Amino acid sequence: MSCPRSAKPPARRSPACWTDVSDATNPDPVARYLDSLQTQRKLSPHTVTSYRRDLLELRALADALPGKLQLAALNQFHIRKFAAQLHGRGLNGRSIARMLSAWRGFYVWLGEHEAIAANPVEGVKAPKRDKPLPKALSADDAVRVVSERNPAHDDKRTLQLCNRAMFELLYSSGLRVSELCALDVRYAKEDRYESSGWVDMEAQEVAVTGKGNKQRRVPVGGPALDALRAWLAVRGALVKLDPHPLFLSERGTRIAPRVLQARLKAHGQALGVPANVHPHVLRHSFASHVLQSSGDLRAVQEMLGHASIAATQVYTSLDFQRLAQVYDAAHPRAKKKP
Numbered sequence: 001m002s003c004p005r006s007a008k009p010p011a012r013r014s015p016a017c018w019t020d021v022s023d024a025t026n027p028d029p030v031a032r033y034l035d036s037l038q039t040q041r042k043l044s045p046h047t048v049t050s051y052r053r054d055l056l057e058l059r060a061l062a063d064a065l066p067g068k069l070q071l072a073a074l075n076q077f078h079i080r081k082f083a084a085q086l087h088g089r090g091l092n093g094r095s096i097a098r099m100l101s102a103w104r105g106f107y108v109w110l111g112e113h114e115a116i117a118a119n120p121v122e123g124v125k126a127p128k129r130d131k132p133l134p135k136a137l138s139a140d141d142a143v144r145v146v147s148e149r150n151p152a153h154d155d156k157r158t159l160q161l162c163n164r165a166m167f168e169l170l171y172s173s174g175l176r177v178s179e180l181c182a183l184d185v186r187y188a189k190e191d192r193y194e195s196s197g198w199v200d201m202e203a204q205e206v207a208v209t210g211k212g213n214k215q216r217r218v219p220v221g222g223p224a225l226d227a228l229r230a231w232l233a234v235r236g237a238l239v240k241l242d243p244h245p246l247f248l249s250e251r252g253t254r255i256a257p258r259v260l261q262a263r264l265k266a267h268g269q270a271l272g273v274p275a276n277v278h279p280h281v282l283r284h285s286f287a288s289h290v291l292q293s294s295g296d297l298r299a300v301q302e303m304l305g306h307a308s309i310a311a312t313q314v315y316t317s318l319d320f321q322r323l324a325q326v327y328d329a330a331h332p333r334a335k336k337k338p
Helices: 029-039 045-063 076-088 093-111 139-147 157-173 177-181 222-235 257-271 279-294 297-304 314-330
Strands: 198-200 205-209 215-219
Touching: 029 045, 029 093, 045 076, 045 093, 076 093, 139 157, 139 257, 139 279, 157 177, 157 215, 157 222, 157 257, 157 279, 177 257, 177 279, 215 297, 257 279, 279 297, 279 314
Parallel strands: none
Antiparallel strands: 198 205, 205 215
């Protein structure tokens, strides 16, 4: 049976028209595929080189299998095994996902030229990408952010005092931005209203309701208490209709998270702090610095309001990073040879 001739071959040819690229006398399927990428799809040499590297890795993994399987003989089990091997070597999820994508494209092309059972890469996913570690300020930068004034607001004393109290409390107690904005001056329970959070100045702690409606109490440090007292002394002049909110906008309403975020970002920029400062950075800094000083992971978990210790353990990585930096800078055996 002869293959029909046409100006444009169909995307999927019948079995009688397949080319047996596994035959040793025919060109290598990987080489043919790469050539098609350059000549037919017009991909750049740089992109083709990237595909070549990924496919050579696939071939090396296949060659290492018992029996040295051909690429056309691989199945989904083999591909999953390869992905696990790459992950075990330390390749990150993003790189493995890119490699799987290159392999998948190759098998789509191969299926149009050879009788393969199925695309073995379909349904195979890369290991989950590692979540980036939360960014934390150095202790010096954190203290600068919460204690130094913004020169641009020298003529707005009330605004300065409000910002100082909010920033100090964020760093002092590791609150979420939503938790801080929900704070009341004191606990209140009225018809259709009950406080979800407040500061107990006498007990020197803040009561908050976090995720999952979980309530907790967190200590408040001396500098934050001083900043709160200074703010409370002028707060009354801004109060409009609602007497409950602890922190107010310039219009006298409860401060909104987006307003607090904008104020903190502008404050950090005005002070020349290198990092992009937002409320969660102060929360991360609180957790990292307390853990560095105490080493008590359970206590940090309770103060952050994490339901699981696993969510808090990320800060042990931050602490190890700091220790590694100190080691690299100070240990004589860690210094690279010139």
